[in-house]
Amino acid sequence: MAKHQEEPALLDEEAPSRYVVGIDLGTTNSAVAFVDTEAAPGQLQSFSIPQIVASQQVEARSTLPSFHYEAAKSEFTTDALKLPWSKRDETYCVGMFARDHGVTVPSRVINSAKSWLSHTGVDRTAALLPWHGASDLEKLSPLTVSARLLAHVRAAWNAAHPDYPLERQDIVLTLPASFDEIARELTVAAAAEAGLKRVVLIEEPQAAFYAWLDKHKENWESLVSPGQTILVCDIGGGTSDFTLIRVRQGEDGKVQFHRVAVGEHLILGGDNLDLTLATYLEQKLTGGGKLSPAEWSTLVRRSRVAKEEMLGDNAPAEMTINLPASGSKLIGGGRQVTITKEEVEQVLVDGFLPGGAIETPLEKRSSGFQEFGLPFANDPAITRHLSAFLRSHRHVLDEEDATAVRPDVVLFNGGFFESTRLRGKLIEEINAWFRPADPQYDLQILDNDQLDLAVARGAAYYGLVRRGEGVRIAANLARTYYIGVGQDDQGRPQALCILPATTQPGEEIDLQERTFRLRISEPVEFPLFVSSIRLIDKAGEIVTVDQEQIRSLPPIRTVLRAKRRSEATEVAVKLHARLTEIGTIELWCDEQESDRKWRLQFDVRSATQTDVAAHVSNREAEGVLDEEIWSALQSNLTATFGDAPTHKPQKLLYTLEATSEMPRDQWPASLLRRIWGELLDLEPGRRRSSSHEIRWLNLAGFALRPGYGLALDDWRVSETWKALQGKVAHNDANCRTQSWILWRRIAGGLSRGQQQAVAQPLILALKALHRRIMTGQGTATFTPSESLEAWRLLGSLELLDVPTKIEIGGWIVDLLGKPKMASARSAMAWALGRLGSRTPVYGPLNLVVSADRAADWLSALYRDAQRDPMDLLAVMQIARRTDDRYRDLSEGERGEAARWLEGENAPVHFARIVREGGALDTEERDQVFGEALPIGLTL
Template structure:
């Protein structure tokens, strides 16, 4: 084909429009062949393994990914038709079924992890607590594997119309945050689908209904009605309100006017609840082993579906494999009655509640698999809260407001059970019926809950081509930026400026010409961001007070705005404008009023994708701000010590600062500490004056920046410290090196995983060599004490982002060194490090890098075997044995009780005993012991 024709072909609309429902439990693909003038939405049957060597095309692709063990299946039996070589991993039906037998090798609910703000969603952490030889993958990578299977299957069936060349629409929960939306797009890119459109699942379900009732939908709804789309899938619950309005060109028009908050609450939770209910009977009142528990949860999914069906049998059998040597012929078995299951699931998750009832905010639910499930399992309470907050949403001036949802569209796997549908309708009826006048909403027919979302996505692709009925679906929330009052730096003086009103259509740009702002450039700045799903009527430019009940804080934008080669901070007058992208994320620009310079501000989504960068709370600043006169005196004292013309000695410098301020060093407020950090960085050349200067400078720098996070711009401060200092010790020597290790230990919480590994690598190499020499010398009866490595061990223990395998090796080293007479002086540091390395509850690090409970159990046994315990041994034993409520992290109950008894017998602090036997939060002095020293006032270790 000539080049011109090729270019023309690329500019034409694709032949196919493809909708993909990337589901928590099942995924599905539907499409429209636009070459057919009488087009309709069709289902693409996805080929997948159903058994070794057996491939079938099914309507849905179960969202399960399995990694086989070496030799587990015959060679070639896992190949798909498009595979060039053997593979160990596979997705779909067989992955789901095989996962019941080997739960440690399967990944499920990746979509729930994709919207989990408490972990690094781009980090390899799945399968959560999986088998040791299974390579870990990130939620993004797992999601990409499902999309890759779909892409390769499609391309195998349509070699002339590759999926990456078609219009592809992917669905996601309406309540997905900006980060989860971005990561969904990233997963598609990794799967080889570089350009996608996104649509919210409740909208897609409604589009599916429109398509299936194309000839009569206008007769089924009337202007003024509210349509409630109730979407409860495997992992999430989504509520959406669509307003029906009259339109000049047709009988009605649809406007999406409200979306509920994100809830990780769905079919997975029902499976867990039933498993928790049955576990005591299977385990004789105790707990099953983790492998058995994983099998039980997966079995309960089938039991739930069976006993909540219309034609459910009276009982269902649960058969869980035995443990240890009882694997064969030792299975655990019981019968579950239909009424028992319905009582647990219907009354537990869909109770009849009042419209004024609200979900509890304190979690009492399950923390299995590390996912942050909604704190209250009662879906009906969340529905009551949503309706109470949003029943007047989107009303136009003069438009009468309905007091109830007139029409309901059910969607999601939960509603495959007619019992759950009936319960929701019953609850709505109790809320909106009047005395002696029973009422129930009209229910829109949805014959295929498993395919509706994919069908609606494909139909939406045609709507974008102006074929079909469009839902006017603007932004479901209002977005704000925090602005301060003129001349005030107080957090209390901050207000929220409406930046992007609810209802804004994707692709729209909002300008704020009536507002100008003072902006500092060439210096770090922070832009607080908020959103609200309650305040839906605020116009762009509206200023409102920051009320936490109505506004939800987002990760702030933290950056340094630069221009040209200018390095000096300057203040400019700017205006803001913002754009809502087609995928529903926000872009913000600052424009210089007196020039042409413009800066685009990017959401700092790191604090939402990683645990190592938490959103700024302002608690540290609330601890107090020092007066400028005192700050000036501190600056002068530091100048006299580290300045180019200073003659002061560094010895006793912190004490002199404390005397000047009339405050002990531990009482210096965080805001002052960060000012001292800034002064020390400006005076950095002064550390080179002498080894004493450098040691004091390093010591005070780490003290002023500890724990490396918690205040606005701390991530920038830590990055600057790393950039300036890494590997640059001016006066190598024992004292300076010790302070070097102390500095990085103090701010470890602000370091990235890569930075922590860079610090640990040379130390680990040195320790391996030292241990080799110690063993060799010991075998000959000659060994020397060696250099004191206490502070290097404390640094290693504080690096919670190291891989769990590194922590395991370091812990074994520490235990071995403790047993040698030559290292007895270092035992307190080794015990402190061991407690941090094997802690069940890290201070700040990600849960996916916690060492295995079997490893921690072994270490705990060796710790309590000591007959002369001391405070450091108490601390290590407590951290290794602390109860978390997560069976995958907790030590066995019998061992934890043994540790608690040991602590009690030898007079350990009561809080240590409570943390081991009952769990709970660190408090007061215990926090300081675990961290290694006191924290600045107002700062917490885990946010």
């Protein structure tokens, strides 16, 4: 978990800053507003942000488009992107020019970084943007892009206010209400990277409502009344956020606002409309085919412009969109397509705001937008998401028989609602939901102009609220958090409520009624759950986990260390939890018999990087053996690797199979991990002889494969790494080979750094072997036959960077047909398939080799006359269809691959996966992995 953020500086003993600044770090546009507490107390002002608007031209604008552009070498003059406050010539820019120029060079522009910051399926701190960018640019992480946008704001402010630098002002930074805890921490980290450490957070829908309060500060009490429910509907370029605020009568007679519900995180907004319109236009342009990635990127950006014009107040009847030519067809090769206002209405208005009853459920279909890499909402219907939100939070009403919350008032916010057509259609649908029961129902609309500035202005207003001015919204956590505590009598999982939805930032919750037992020196795991629907559960209450209402999060894990693992014991602890000021959770264990305390950390790795997966299975319960059988197996292991060995290591596997009365490939995962634990305790015994080490390495890798899939596998892999450090005790060929097999088997559980450490000596050795075979020069450290497992290991290391994969793949292509490499031919083909695969086994999509490079590798396999059965598997993986236009080979290349597979009598399923896509069956999955997986585990 990220380090706990200290209490914001505006709450400490320092004097309040002169300025209170609100920053809206938006998906599409960012904005800044402020209050000068000395010159105009309480008066909100917008800060115009100087930015590059054209080459060598800087102008201030009310918003900063959230786009980042990196110039190609010699694309501009040296000072073209220089800003007034910069002392050096820049190679990149953010803002208006980045957005507008990026339309013409889409491979060099980054947008929607905020959506990536909340993307749980990638390493958000890894350099992966632009998702499919030019090969010569510096890729950046979502966190770094966000930090650069904020750094530009900071530099622009400081240039305008040199005596009052932004880093010394009270800053309120906005974020979606539905951001999870990890995205919140990463937002704070981006601000810190930009030099802004004096930051508090506010959710965007609340900020929008604060902006409305400021605008109507003279008469807001006449516009709302106690008992009303206000719906804040905030739809921007990347996300949809729904929030409910109840209007109540305070004890002093004054009106109070209570935020009572927040929706789930939805990556659904203006970007989705752009993609949908672009997809529609692509079909018209190509007659059902697909544009090139470069043409597609251009079309998406031009679709955004068309969407804004055609959904505006004075929309033309039709519009022509031009797509410029590229390559050899620059003259006369462009394409164009005409779209009518009726078509836009049908595709966008009816597609995203369809009619229907409030009971209409969400559709479960898969999102068709793969090419942007973002986890877009499966159902694009905003109306269905809103109705689901209102139904799921019906408990906030006093009426027991209510099927949904009926909002009395709505406040719209976000660029989506700049279109009066979209805004009007959503109002129509909400009225249609509730008028059958109440013909007099008429949704009240709160007036809120300058939607692009409202969130920043509301954030600045909130800064004043923190100083005791203005009207405060009482905002609690709006989510309930639980820890798993076993099962009920019917085998259903149960969970303890540790933070109820009423928890306030900074509040501590003591859970003294229950005692937990933690094992010293061994990892302990608490399954963690969250619900944005069950908002009335109390701290300490035990509930049954209903997957419709409660979803799982990455578990909390800790290890309480002792001097030796053999000293493991249990300690009794009680828990207390704390909600931090930035909206994250700390959980502490207090030992009952001493004053020792331990902080349980969130395992956020599964959400911020892809090399550690959250545990979601129940495989531990499968096939647990009788303790008497385990004792016998344990004795066999001790007799082989213990202090007084009596068994030869060569016969260990046979003995274990005979004792367990089942072949090793039928051993349940729970037994395999138990064998691993015993082997680690007996690790010194592997050093006794080369034979002992060979057997220990082989069995340890077999017992821990694939390095993930069961709770605590990441800890097990870490302990294995600490014990071996990638080295062997007996440096002979057989021991080295077995160590490579072990690391290949558990590669999915290794971190990126560990994979690089394992790979480096092999890369050097294979580079020497390649040179020796190709030129006859130099010396090789091992023979072609010894290289077999080295190739396979490198192919399985999916966290290696793309240039390294390309280098290894190039060596394989060179060596495929060489007679001297015949003994390793099959292993090289297998490795090439993994290196060029369109769908990684466990690695992130940003480390997939380009389609052009993969096509070159396919050609090499076709050309080689020495056919091997592994060639079929390799071709299938390299040409496999994913429906991501950036990963997929062209339709012609996939067709050629499918025909080649059919000509080579490959399994019928191989050609179908290449042509149509689909999942691998069990046998194919095991082939790709390299061997059978433990029973019950999936990749």
